[in-house]
Amino acid sequence: MKKWRVKNEEIYKTVFHNSPVGIIHFDYQGRVLDCNDKLSEIIGPTRERLLKINLINDLLDTKMIEQIKRTLNFGNGYYEGNYRSIASGKDTPIIARYNAIYSSSGEIIGGVGLIEDNTVRVEIEKKMRENEYYLREAQKYSKIGHWKRDLITGELSRSDELLRIYDIDTELKDTPKELFYDIIHPDDVNDVIEAYSNALETKTEYNIIFRIILKDGKIKYVNEKGKNDYDNEGNPIRSMGIVQDITEIKKKELIQSALYQISIEA
Numbered sequence: 001m002k003k004w005r006v007k008n009e010e011i012y013k014t015v016f017h018n019s020p021v022g023i024i025h026f027d028y029q030g031r032v033l034d035c036n037d038k039l040s041e042i043i044g045p046t047r048e049r050l051l052k053i054n055l056i057n058d059l060l061d062t063k064m065i066e067q068i069k070r071t072l073n074f075g076n077g078y079y080e081g082n083y084r085s086i087a088s089g090k091d092t093p094i095i096a097r098y099n100a101i102y103s104s105s106g107e108i109i110g111g112v113g114l115i116e117d118n119t120v121r122v123e124i125e126k127k128m129r130e131n132e133y134y135l136r137e138a139q140k141y142s143k144i145g146h147w148k149r150d151l152i153t154g155e156l157s158r159s160d161e162l163l164r165i166y167d168i169d170t171e172l173k174d175t176p177k178e179l180f181y182d183i184i185h186p187d188d189v190n191d192v193i194e195a196y197s198n199a200l201e202t203k204t205e206y207n208i209i210f211r212i213i214l215k216d217g218k219i220k221y222v223n224e225k226g227k228n229d230y231d232n233e234g235n236p237i238r239s240m241g242i243v244q245d246i247t248e249i250k251k252k253e254l255i256q257s258a259l260y261q262i263s264i265e266a
Contacts, residue, residue: 016034016036017036017037019036019038020038021038021114021115021116022036022038022039022040022041022042022043022113022114022115022116022117023035023038023039023113023115024039024055024112024113024115025101025110025112026055026068026110026112026113027109028072028108028109029054029056030054030056030057030068030072031054031055032050032051032052032053032054032055033110034051035047035050035051039115042092042094042115042116042117043083043085043090043092043094043115044085044090044092045085055068056068056069060084061081061082061083061084063079063081064079064083064096067079067096067098068098068111068113070098071098071100071111072100072108072111073108074100075099075100075108076097076098076099076100077096077097077098078095078096078097078098079094079095079096079098080094080095080096080118081093083096083115092117093117093118093121093122094116094117094118095115095116095118096113096114096115096116097113097114098111098112099111099112143161143165143244143246144161144242144243144244145158145159145160145162145163145164145242145243145244146158146159146162146241146242146243147159147162147241147242147243148238148240149238149239149240150237150238151228151236151237151238151239152237162243165220165222165243165245166180166212166214167183167214167215167216181193183212184210184211184212184213185210185211185213185219187211188210188211189210192208192224195207195208196226199226199227199228200228200236200239203228203230205225205226205227206224206225206226206227207223207224207225208223208224209222209223209224209246209250210222210224219247220245221245221246221247221249221250222243222244222245222246223243223244223246224242224243224244225241225242226239226240226241226242227239227240227241228240
């Protein structure tokens with residue numbers, strides 16, 4: 001029995017001190033009883049410094065303190081945000097999961113926290129937000145919108161710029177696709193449907209120019225390019241496309257064409 005306890009203790013120490021996440025053990029008053037070096041690596045203060053603090057009285061983040069108190073009262077807690085070191089003032093994005101430790105009688109006597117460094121994920125999300133911003137700005141500048149439709153679920157997504165091109169409120173992202181067909185010029189709607197259907201059937205891309213009629217009666221020319229994705233059996237699973245407002249380009253072409261015609265007739 002004694003050997004078994006010794007072996008378990010050795011396994012515990014090995015896991016505790018070699019864990020890829022920070023681990024902190026605290027009592028019911030919030031006093032730190034133990035922590036591993038990984039925790040120091042993540043948040044800054046040395047292990048010796050951490051062993052002298054009280055998580056309820058000494059931490060700077062009130063939301064984290066609330067989650068520790070919640071753990072000691074209800075059994076678990078969760079925190080995601082920036083941890084500010086009480087020693088260095090360093091901010092580190094972390095995810096902390098807390099779980100209570102119970103006595104043999106079922107009473108909460110302390111807790112354990114698993115702390116992950118969330119820096120990489122925060123940076124990735126920041127880059128994604130920046131990329132989305134630049135994509136929106138590029139689409140706005142070039143008057144290009146995009147759409148995507150899941151042919152299995154029917155889910156349809158559209159960019160803000162696409163809705164602006166069609167003069168539809170950008171808050172109405174769930175606008176039925178039928179409304180878009182209603183906006184297409186009556187003389188062009190069959191051509192658009194045929195272009196999409198043919199591309200779907202022949203597994204090719206399509207490229208079509210057509211007119212849309214806005215609510216105020218004005219006409220826009222748009223160029224839509226689209227493609228479809230298929231599963232291993234050749235069944236269509238996804239459609240996507242980009243739509244560019246080419247009204248100004250088309251107007252110049254029409255003016256040039258008219259001037260050329262006049263010059264010939266003259």
